[in-house]
Amino acid sequence: xxxxxxxxxxxxxxxxxxxxxxxxxxxxxxxxxxxxxxxxxxxxxxxxxxxxxxxxxxxxxxxxxxxxxxxxxxxxxxxxxxxxxxxxxxxxxxxxxxxxxxxxxxxxxxxxxxxxxxxxxxxxxxxxxxxxxxxxxxxxxxxxxxxxxxxxxxxxxxxxxxxxxxxxxxxxxxxxxxxxxxxxxxxxxxxxxxxxxxxxxxxxxxxxxxxxxxxxxxxxxxxxxxxxxxxxxxxxxxxxxxxxxxxxxxxxxx
Amino acid sequence: xxxxxxxxxxxxxxxxxxxxxxxxxxxxxxxxxxxxxxxxxxxxxxxxxxxxxxxxxxxxxxxxxxxxxxxxxxxxxxxxxxxxxxxxxxxxxxxxxxxxxxxxxxxxxxxxxxxxxxxxxxxxxxxxxxxxxxxxxxxxxxxxxxxxxxxxxxxxxxxxxxxxxxxxxxxxxxxxxxxxxxxxxxxxxxxxxxxxxxxxxxxxxxxxxxxxxxxxxxxxxxxxxxxxxxxxxxxxxxxxxxxxxxxxxxxxxxxxxxxxxxxxxxxxxxxxxxxxxxxxxxxxxxxxxxxxxxxxxxxxxxxxxxxxxxxxxxxxxxxxxxxxxxxxxxxxx
Numbered sequence: 001x002x003x004x005x006x007x008x009x010x011x012x013x014x015x016x017x018x019x020x021x022x023x024x025x026x027x028x029x030x031x032x033x034x035x036x037x038x039x040x041x042x043x044x045x046x047x048x049x050x051x052x053x054x055x056x057x058x059x060x061x062x063x064x065x066x067x068x069x070x071x072x073x074x075x076x077x078x079x080x081x082x083x084x085x086x087x088x089x090x091x092x093x094x095x096x097x098x099x100x101x102x103x104x105x106x107x108x109x110x111x112x113x114x115x116x117x118x119x120x121x122x123x124x125x126x127x128x129x130x131x132x133x134x135x136x137x138x139x140x141x142x143x144x145x146x147x148x149x150x151x152x153x154x155x156x157x158x159x160x161x162x163x164x165x166x167x168x169x170x171x172x173x174x175x176x177x178x179x180x181x182x183x184x185x186x187x188x189x190x191x192x193x194x195x196x197x198x199x200x201x202x203x204x205x206x207x208x209x210x211x212x213x214x215x216x217x218x219x220x221x222x223x224x225x226x227x228x229x230x231x232x233x234x235x236x237x238x239x240x241x242x243x244x245x246x247x248x249x250x251x252x253x254x
Numbered sequence: 255x256x257x258x259x260x261x262x263x264x265x266x267x268x269x270x271x272x273x274x275x276x277x278x279x280x281x282x283x284x285x286x287x288x289x290x291x292x293x294x295x296x297x298x299x300x301x302x303x304x305x306x307x308x309x310x311x312x313x314x315x316x317x318x319x320x321x322x323x324x325x326x327x328x329x330x331x332x333x334x335x336x337x338x339x340x341x342x343x344x345x346x347x348x349x350x351x352x353x354x355x356x357x358x359x360x361x362x363x364x365x366x367x368x369x370x371x372x373x374x375x376x377x378x379x380x381x382x383x384x385x386x387x388x389x390x391x392x393x394x395x396x397x398x399x400x401x402x403x404x405x406x407x408x409x410x411x412x413x414x415x416x417x418x419x420x421x422x423x424x425x426x427x428x429x430x431x432x433x434x435x436x437x438x439x440x441x442x443x444x445x446x447x448x449x450x451x452x453x454x455x456x457x458x459x460x461x462x463x464x465x466x467x468x469x470x471x472x473x474x475x476x477x478x479x480x481x482x483x484x485x486x487x488x489x490x491x492x493x494x495x496x497x498x499x500x501x502x503x504x505x506x507x508x509x510x511x512x513x514x515x516x517x518x519x520x521x522x523x524x525x526x527x528x529x530x531x532x533x534x535x536x537x538x539x540x541x542x543x544x545x546x547x548x549x550x551x552x553x554x555x556x557x558x559x560x561x562x563x564x565x566x567x568x569x570x571x572x573x574x575x576x577x578x579x580x581x582x583x584x585x586x587x
Contacts, residue, residue, distance in 0.1 A: 099332075102304050
């Protein structure tokens with residue numbers, strides 16, 4: 001446990017000592033706040049009163065927050081590779097992997113420490129979107145439970161992609177390759193979600209079920225389904241497990 | 255302290271280490287010597303539990319590297335070829351991290367960091383970013399991280415690579431100071447390094463153990479045969495190199511005469527004796543009796559460098575016999 005925290009702290013230190021953390025946070029702030037949240041709120045201000053007068057008040061949860069968090073999910077899909085690409089690739093390149101692997105630490109402690117470190121950076125990204133949404137809570141009265149469920153979904157989906165990114169990063173010593181491959185997988189997942197949305201053949205149902213993005217849909221509606229939670233948790237477990245295998249193979253091949 | 259038996263490490267296509275066995279006693283400094291690619295780093299990586307051996311066993315401080323890697327890792331300090339540094343950390347911060355990683359409690363860590371920064375002369379860079387340090391300082395930070403948890407065994411892969419002579423001497427002194435209560439294995443391809451700081455030498459070449467002995471014994475082993483540099487004055491083409499060579503070869507006890515480039519009107523030869531024969535007096539007498547002017551006669555001691563070359567050279571080079579003999583003796587021990 002102590003070792004996990006130690007490595008997690010080191011990871012966070014590296015993120016915030018390098019431009020990565022700031023780049024990710026700034027990019028998210030710009031994409032979410034500037035390109036999505038601000039225009040939405042502007043429209044809301046314009047038509048909100050009008051809708052109220054017509055007797056059809058805007059439902060903040062369904063019509064504003066849900067699409068907003070959908071965008072947050074999509075944006076984070078493309079920011080996560082930036083977070084995971086250096087996790088193992090950098091250490092392999094600079095040789096510090098040798099330090100970690102010759103220290104009295106278990107492989108799984110290294111992996112969990114790194115994953116939790118990446119998770120915390122991701123959580124701080126999500127916190128920025130929460131900061132934006134808090135304005136809606138200040139001036140409107142949305143239900144907070146569905147929002148919490150949606151955030152849980154975002155956290156689980158992110159955790160999943162971070163674990164997959166960590167695995168990819170453990171395969172190479174080149175950060176660009178790790179980032180590129182993770183980005184590619186995220187892109188595929190995103191597209192898969194689009195392609196299978198209007199199709200109901202068995203294949204597309206299977207693909208749809210496996211798609212990490214699809215499972216977020218329920219969360220974003222405010223539906224907490226144990227099926228989705230278990231799917232995400234088992235994906236995280238699986239990805240971290242193959243990362244530990246990959247680290248072990250590092251010793252055998254090296 | 256360290257016991258290696260029949261250690262073999264095979265990669266996909268190559269055999270990096272081939273059936274090596276040796277033992278190191280507590281408190282010894284052992285030099286691991288060999289040309290580049292001989293398998294030094296691989297052996298060290300096995301000892302530090304970074305790589306598992308393909309076959310054979312390695313035992314450090316009573317623990318097997320495969321069965322008890324965590325216990326071995328606690329007792330070993332390792333400086334890889336490139337010091338494993340995080341450029342974005344400050345020296346103090348880095349040593350703190352490594353120390354905690356190696357299992358030092360939060361109460362002791364400060365005094366340990368103070369101690370190693372003192373020992374490695376890092377006092378004035380403790381608050382600097384590692385990325386901004388010069389090569390010499392980085393190397394010393396590397397040594398500092400290896401000794402931070404006061405390990406019983408220190409494994410240093412080329413600890414003096416890239417240092418200037420003054421820093422090399424400092425590292426050397428540091429190792430000497432550490433040696434009473436640490437067992438140290440250091441690899442190098444610089445021979446003077448071994449001559450200066452090691453008690454025992456393990457020479458490996460192409461993955462095989464060539465010799466394992468004390469530095470003194472290794473030099474003694476080949477001191478039996480003497481090499482003599484000899485210069486004869488030559489005026490107006492007299493005497494000819496061939497003449498002199500012929501005469502010298504006739505002296506009893508001489509095994510080989512090599513004519514070198516003449517310089518400033520002097521003919522230069524290198525004469526080697528058979529084992530245990532002293533030939534200098536006879537050489538001098540022969541030259542003088544022939545009526546030539548002997549201008550120089552001096553013994554050329556075989557340095558560790560020559561021994562190393564002889565031991566690691568392949569069959570077709572000049573001294574196959576010596577190499578074979580030394581190898582055979584090395585294996586006996």
